[in-house]
Amino acid sequence: MSRGASNGRPMRTREAILPDAEQVHVLIAAYSGDGTLLPRSLAEICENIRDFVVLEYGGRIIGCGALHLYGPHLAEIRSITVDPKRQSGGGGKRLVKALLSQAEKHNVTCVCLFTRIPEFFSRMGFTIASHQDLPDKIHKDCYKCPRLHYCDEVAMIRGDVPRFAILPAPINWLKIEA
Numbered sequence: 001m002s003r004g005a006s007n008g009r010p011m012r013t014r015e016a017i018l019p020d021a022e023q024v025h026v027l028i029a030a031y032s033g034d035g036t037l038l039p040r041s042l043a044e045i046c047e048n049i050r051d052f053v054v055l056e057y058g059g060r061i062i063g064c065g066a067l068h069l070y071g072p073h074l075a076e077i078r079s080i081t082v083d084p085k086r087q088s089g090g091g092g093k094r095l096v097k098a099l100l101s102q103a104e105k106h107n108v109t110c111v112c113l114f115t116r117i118p119e120f121f122s123r124m125g126f127t128i129a130s131h132q133d134l135p136d137k138i139h140k141d142c143y144k145c146p147r148l149h150y151c152d153e154v155a156m157i158r159g160d161v162p163r164f165a166i167l168p169a170p171i172n173w174l175k176i177e178a
């Protein structure tokens, strides 16, 4: 995990542990009300805490992000956020880098994400993809999203477009697609 300084302020990322879950929950909740981030319950965060990386500054957690593993062909960056008071200090970039090294550690060939701020991620090597290139994401989350047919999020990838999906389509998928 990275250590160093940004604008003279010490900052570091590290893998999250269970006692971090409450603060991670608070950070995500600040941006889930308006749909910027998917809401995550405290129970869900605890269950998936090993997916998370946290950003620390002065011993306090000021940011977080998660890497969800679908399989060797795909992982997804989720729930990435920095405390509004601490943004623009390089923390977001550190989180993305830390999550990308997690993906590398697992030899994942494609990292994806859905976002409304593609400019932020394109600076870190992500390129725009089609939603249809990522059926696993659709089968996991999008099919139950009220904005399925008018999604305003841009799909982005870093790496090779996955050639298969590991998750089955939802049972009533044809009805949903119509």
Ligand SMILES: CC(C)(COP(=O)(O)OP(=O)(O)OC[C@H]1O[C@@H](n2cnc3c(N)ncnc32)[C@H](O)[C@@H]1OP(=O)(O)O)[C@@H](O)C(=O)NCCC(=O)NCCS
Residues within 6 Å of the ligand: 031, 036, 037, 080, 081, 082, 083, 086, 087, 088, 089, 090, 091, 092, 093, 094, 113, 114, 115, 116, 117, 119, 120, 123
């Ligand atoms: C997106 C977010 C994590 C960025 O964190 P941050 O600590 O402010 O980002 P950084 O300071 O590391 O910025 C890194 C670079 O991206 C740029 N950047 C930051 N936010 C940006 C944005 N919203 N749009 C475009 N570029 C952005 C910065 O200018 C900086 O550029 P530089 O490297 O040329 O200096 C933070 O703004 C946030 O928590 N936003 C609300 C939640 C959210 O939108 N999460 C993403 C959901 S997909």
